[in-house]
Amino acid sequence: MVSEDERAQIIEKLKRGVIEFDEDLVRQASHEALEVGMDAYEAIMDGLGAGMDVVGELFSKKEYFVPEVLMCGDALYVGLDILRPHVVRDESSQVVGEVVIGTVEGDVHDIGKNLVKMMFEIGGFKVHDLGRDVPLDKFVEEQIRTDSDIVCLSAMMTTTMLGMKTVIQKLKAKNPNVKIMIGGAPISAEIAEKWGADGYAPDAPNALQEALNMIKGLREMRVQE
C-alpha cells in the first residue's frame, strides 16, 4: 500500500518534472511510482497531466513559449512511456476510445496537433495520427478503417481551415454518429458550430476533456440501443 505522503511526493515530482522539462526527474519519479505500487493511471493523470495543465497556463500567460512547451512534452512522454504499459483498465474497455487526428491538407503546422495527441494518450485513448497536410478524403478513409469514435482536425492558418468544413460533411454523410472536434489558432467555437463539428477546444487540455465527454456520450447512446 502506498502511503498518502509517498503518493503525494511522487505526484509532485512528476508534475514538477514536466513543468521544469526535467526528463531525469520524470524518469526517476515514474520508476518510483511503479516500485511503490502506485496506480499508473493516477500517476499519469494527476502527475504528468496536471503538470501539462500548468504548462498550458504558463503558455497562455506568455511565460512559456513554444520551445519550452515542446520540452515539457518530451519530459511528459518519458513518463508516459514508462507508466502507460502498467495502466490497469476494467474489462469493459482496454482503451478509453479511438481517435483519428491530423492537420488538414495544405497546412504543415503540427505542434498544436501533437500536443492534443499527447493529451489523448495521457487520457488512455488510442490515437491514429495521420500527420500533417492530410488529404481530406484520408480523414474519412481512416475513420472507416479504424472505426474510431472521434476525428480531430487541426489547422493553423485561416486559409487551410476551410477544408475542415468539407471533411465534416463527408464524415457525417458516411457515419452520422462519429464525433468531430476541430481546433487550431484560427478556429473558434462559433466556427465549429457553424460547420457542424461536435466539439471545439481552444487548447490541448480542453481537447482531452471534450473528447472524454464525447466518449461518455457515445457510451450512453450505445447502452440505450
Added chain:
Amino acid sequence: MESERLNSRERVLGLFAGQEIDRIPVFSGMGNVTVHGLEQHGWRFPEIHLDGYKMAMAAASTPRLFGFECAVVPFDMGVEAEVLGCEVNYYAHHTDILYPTISGKLASKVEDLEVRVPEDLESAGRMPVVAEAIRLLKEDLGDQVAVGAWVLGPFTLAGQIVDLDDLLKMSFKKPDLVNGVLDALDELLIALASIYKKAGADYLTVREMGATTDVLSPRIFGSLIRPHLERVFAGIESPKILHICGDTNTIVDQMAQCGADAISVDQKNELAASREEIGPDVILLGNLDPYGVLVMGKPEEVERSVKEIIGSGADAIWPGCDIWPTVPAENMERLMATAREYGARR
C-alpha cells in the same frame, strides 16, 4: 485616380525615400494575386508558380484591376527551400486554392542538417522563374507600379528545412548549433535578394514569421533571431522591409533595430502603441487583416479598418500577410477608394 499628383510607383518609392508624398500608399511586400486576375487569363492557381510569364502577369493583374500599388512576386514560400534541395508540392491537380508546401525536409535534427548552397544560385530551383517574372514586370509596368520581391527570414527558412520541433528545442538547448545553421542561411538569403534586385525589384521584404512571440520569447528573439536579421539587412540593398506576423507587440522595438528601412506588422499588433514605442521616424507598414477583413468582411468593414489604420500612424496601408486570392473585387475597390478619400497628406 487621374487627379492624384504622383503615380503609384512614385508614391511608394517616395515613401521609402522619405519624401513628401500626396497620400498614404496602399501596397504590400507580400503576395496579392487574386482569382479575378487568374480568371482573366484562364489560369489555375498551381500554374502561376512555375512559369515566369504567368507569374508576372498574375502579379500585374492586381494593380491593373484594382489600382493596388505594387506588383509582387513570388506567391509561395517554397522558393528558398527548393534552392536548397527540398521538394515542393504544387498541388498540381487541385482546382481550389492550395499554396505550395514543402513536402520533404532536409533533416529531422538540427545536428544532422547540412546546408548545401548551390554554386550557381541564379539557375537553382525556381530562381530563374522568379527573376524572369521580375524582369517582365519591369518591362510591362515598371514605370507606373513598384515591383516588390521577398525572401523568408533565416529562422523561418530553417523551420522549413529541418523538423520544426527540433529547431525550436535546440533554440533553447543548443543555440550555438542553431546559430551555425542560421549563419549559412543568412548568406543564402542575401545572395537571393541580390538576384531579385539585379532582375529589377524595387523593394525587398524579409518575412520572418517564425520569430513571432506566438512561438518564441522576446528574449530568444534578441539573442538568436535579431543578430541574423541584422546581418541579412546589412547585406541587402534598400529599400528593405522586415515583416513579422502574429503577435509582435513585445518585439516591435527590437524589430525597428534590425537594420531595415521599414517594419511590417499584422492585425495582432496594436499599431498606435507600436508607433508610440518606435517613434515617428521609423516607417511602419500594416496592419490590414488580409483574410478576416479583406476577404471575409463586408466593404464597410474594410473601410472602417482602413480609416483606423490611417488614424493609428501607419505610413502605408499594408496587409498583415498575403492577400488570400478569393478576395472580393468590391473589397479591393473599397480599400483603394477609402485610402484615396481619407489618406491624403499635407
